[in-house]
Amino acid sequence: MNEQSNLSRREREIMDIIYKFKEATAAQVHEHLPEPPSYSAVRALLKVLEEKGHIMHRQEGPRYIFLPTTPPEEAMNKALKHVMRTFFDNSTEKVVAALLDITEETLSDDDYIRLTQLIERARQEGR
Amino acid sequence: MNEQSNLSRREREIMDIIYKFKEATAAQVHEHLPEPPSYSAVRALLKVLEEKGHIMHRQEGPRYIFLPTTPPEEAMNKALKHVMRTFFDNSTEKVVAALLDITEETLSDDDYIRLTQLIERARQEGR
DNA sequence: CAGGTTGTGCTAAATTTTTAGCATTATTTT
DNA sequence: AAAATAATGCTAAAAATTTAGCACAACCTG
Numbered sequence: 080m081n082e083q084s085n086l087s088r089r090e091r092e093i094m095d096i097i098y099k100f101k102e103a104t105a106a107q108v109h110e111h112l113p114e115p116p117s118y119s120a121v122r123a124l125l126k127v128l129e130e131k132g133h134i135m136h137r138q139e140g141p142r143y144i145f146l147p148t149t150p151p152e153e154a155m156n157k158a159l160k161h162v163m164r165t166f167f168d169n170s171t172e173k174v175v176a177a178l179l180d181i182t183e184e185t186l187s188d189d190d191y192i193r194l195t196q197l198i199e200r201a202r203q204e205g206r
Numbered sequence: 207m208n209e210q211s212n213l214s215r216r217e218r219e220i221m222d223i224i225y226k227f228k229e230a231t232a233a234q235v236h237e238h239l240p241e242p243p244s245y246s247a248v249r250a251l252l253k254v255l256e257e258k259g260h261i262m263h264r265q266e267g268p269r270y271i272f273l274p275t276t277p278p279e280e281a282m283n284k285a286l287k288h289v290m291r292t293f294f295d296n297s298t299e300k301v302v303a304a305l306l307d308i309t310e311e312t313l314s315d316d317d318y319i320r321l322t323q324l325i326e327r328a329r330q331e332g333r
Numbered sequence: 334c335a336g337g338t339t340g341t342g343c344t345a346a347a348t349t350t351t352t353a354g355c356a357t358t359a360t361t362t363t
Numbered sequence: 364a365a366a367a368t369a370a371t372g373c374t375a376a377a378a379a380t381t382t383a384g385c386a387c388a389a390c391c392t393g
Binding site: 214231232249270 | 369370371372373380
């Protein structure tokens with residue numbers, strides 16, 4: 080018997096793809112899966128994920144379109160919190176520092192301004 | 207044959223614990239594992255992880271102390287990038303916004319100041 | 334409207350993960 | 364130095380995951 084939000088490796092990979100694309104067909108999932116197994120295998124996994132309640136589908140023409148049951152925001156927050164806890168000691172500052180480090184090259188002046196504004200706004204709301 | 211940075215569920219959980227504590231004994235890993243299996247099982251997994259090259263150990267008195275082979279910074283960046291790609295469309299701004307949203311209550315005025323400084327400093331370095 | 338394409342449903346088998354138990358070795362205590 | 368304690372090594376079995384293949388249905392194409 081299985082339960083809980085414990086996902087296997089493949090299941091995790093599939094969920095990631097679905098979250099990334101917001102929703103996806105079996106073909107799309109298959110296409111983006113690293114070291115992809117057969118199409119059949121992907122479909123079987125999608126079925127398992129649906130049975131476990133992690134995704135649902137709607138039919139559109141001939142095919143199924145799968146989307147997560149837990150809303151993106153929630154999954155997002157959970158993922159972020161997990162990384163924060165595991166690697167950053169729950170420190171917002173450390174995460175932001177690492178983030179800036181990673182993306183330094185691609186940020187424009189405007190981007191920096193918007194970031195500063197974000198923080199200022201949060202500060203005002205957070206009281 | 208297996209290879210690559212593909213980790214099973216348990217393996218992932220164990221790596222997270224080791225990263226969180228920087229290094230850990232089998233007993234510590236066991237202690238912090240959610241829905242922990244037997245001590246033996248944990249040790250077997252540690253061995254597998256070592257064989258796969260994800261962790262190494264040094265001996266200290268009677269016991270092994272395990273630590274990751276890839277340095278924390280690298281793993282950190284990788285994890286953060288992954289979350290960014292999967293949930294945040296690779297947008298620094300979106301991540302920071304979510305981050306502030308999550309931690310709003312626990313941030314002091316000083317924290318906000320330091321965050322702003324971080325960004326300002328990154329801006330100056332990034333040119 | 335017949336043929337081809339592109340889907341899904343289902344089932345069974347291979348592989349990997351996950352587990353426990355016992356034997357052995359090292360350390361500490363008395 | 365003997366006993367007790369706390370580790371690890373190893374092996375084999377149980378459970379879960381991952382996979383492929385065939386059958387059938389819906390849609391498109393000429």
